Amino acid sequence: MDTNGTSIATGVPIPWCELRAWIDEHEQAPEKLSREQLMALSYLVPFTTEPDLVDGDYVSELMLLAQGQRRTLPTFQDSDSIDVPEKTSMMKKWRTTCTVPWLSCSFPVDGFSYAQGEQPPLFASKKKAKQYAAKEALRFIKSNQIKPPNTTPAAPAVVQTSPTPIASPVGLPPPPVSFLFPPPPLPPPPPPQFYHPVDSQPQDSQMLSPISPSPPSQVAPRTSHTNNDSELDDDADVMTRINKLCHRLGFSTPGYVIVERPDQFRFFDGYALFHSGDVVPRDLTTVNGIFGKKQTKLEIAYKLHHWLTEEDIRRQSQVDGLFEG
Numbered sequence: 001m002d003t004n005g006t007s008i009a010t011g012v013p014i015p016w017c018e019l020r021a022w023i024d025e026h027e028q029a030p031e032k033l034s035r036e037q038l039m040a041l042s043y044l045v046p047f048t049t050e051p052d053l054v055d056g057d058y059v060s061e062l063m064l065l066a067q068g069q070r071r072t073l074p075t076f077q078d079s080d081s082i083d084v085p086e087k088t089s090m091m092k093k094w095r096t097t098c099t100v101p102w103l104s105c106s107f108p109v110d111g112f113s114y115a116q117g118e119q120p121p122l123f124a125s126k127k128k129a130k131q132y133a134a135k136e137a138l139r140f141i142k143s144n145q146i147k148p149p150n151t152t153p154a155a156p157a158v159v160q161t162s163p164t165p166i167a168s169p170v171g172l173p174p175p176p177v178s179f180l181f182p183p184p185p186l187p188p189p190p191p192p193q194f195y196h197p198v199d200s201q202p203q204d205s206q207m208l209s210p211i212s213p214s215p216p217s218q219v220a221p222r223t224s225h226t227n228n229d230s231e232l233d234d235d236a237d238v239m240t241r242i243n244k245l246c247h248r249l250g251f252s253t254p255g256y257v258i259v260e261r262p263d264q265f266r267f268f269d270g271y272a273l274f275h276s277g278d279v280v281p282r283d284l285t286t287v288n289g290i291f292g293k294k295q296t297k298l299e300i301a302y303k304l305h306h307w308l309t310e311e312d313i314r315r316q317s318q319v320d321g322l323f324e325g
Contacts, residue, residue: 035090042085048093048122051132058134062098065141072101076133078126093122098133100141104292105266107136112265144264144291238301245308249315251280254304256297261289268296272304280307 026033033041041047059076066073077099081092099106107113108120113136123129246253251274258270272285285304290296 035085038085039087042087047084047086050123050128051121053128053131053135056131056135058131058138062134062138065138074098074100074134074137076130078129082122084122091124093124094126094129095120095122096126096129096133098130098137100137103141104295105140107133107140109136109140112136112140144267238298238305242301242305242308245305245312249308249311251308254280256300258293258296258300264289267291268293270296270300272300280304 062074065071075098077097079095079097081094083090084093085091097106097108110116110120114120121132123132243253245251254272254274256270257273258268261267261269267289268291269286269288270290271282271287272280273282274280284307285300287296287299287303290299
């Protein structure tokens with residue numbers, strides 16, 4: 001083709017202007033293109049492009065990860081076939097969705113696997129579509145792993161080294177902090193990191209800063225009495241018990257401050273917030289890097305329930321001691 005837009009093979013000018021006008025007209029038109037028009041376009045540009053899958057069994061890798069952490073196994077769901085123009089014929093292609101129960105999320109996910117507003121990719125085989133879904137789930141899990149931050153040694157007056165903290169009952173260590181992806185209630189994981197607010201004033205917008213974890217011997221397990229968290233049936237059960245304990249102990253009904261992390265997609269920090277007259281230490285209910293608002297609130301509730309139950313037992317023991325004396 002020469003610079004004047006003429007086909008060298010035929011000598012007939014190519015109607016580029018008319019072609020652009022046709023594209024503009026049909027791009028805004030509501031009616032669909034005919035089969036012949038779609039076929040002609042597929043000769044010029046592909047309708048879909050499959051992501052490159054490096055050789056590997058991502059489905060097996062994801063299943064092994066779930067089994068190794070004693071998680072509920074992910075599930076896969078194939079979509080109905082979609083006809084895509086491919087030059088001389090309409091080819092059937094598929095999508096597969098991988099649901100990861102402990103993340104409460106399905107992959108591929110909008111805004112992570114592909115740009116927001118776009119459609120997830122299609123594949124010529126269900127096997128490739130399943131491998132792609134598993135690959136995206138693994139990539140999401142690995143990219144959001146939180147490592148303990150490198151912090152400089154704190155000043156001598158650290159919160160957990162004080163023999164009798166003013167805001168917490170004597171001898172009561174803080175409950176363990178959840179992992180990034182909270183495991184099942186039994187067995188409870190060891191605490192990798194504790195956090196406390198920078199400022200002790202109850203402001204909803206305050207930031208959370210890390211502190212060094214207490215020695216393992218000082219950390220109390222979550223289930224240390226008969227009324228433990230593993231006996232809670234569901235979210236409503238733990239909320240109901242918290243309200244009853246707060247009423248019995250003379251505390252106000254708590255609120256839940258949950259803030260999304262600016263550098264992590266759908267991950268949240270949070271804590272329970274009481275009125276100014278209450279003495280529940282905020283750092284005992286603080287959680288960090290939890291996936292999903294619902295799971296973040298539930299993690300806060302479990303930690304709060306643990307502390308309220310221990311406080312109720314402590315007060316009852318004091319009363320029993322008065323009668324025994």
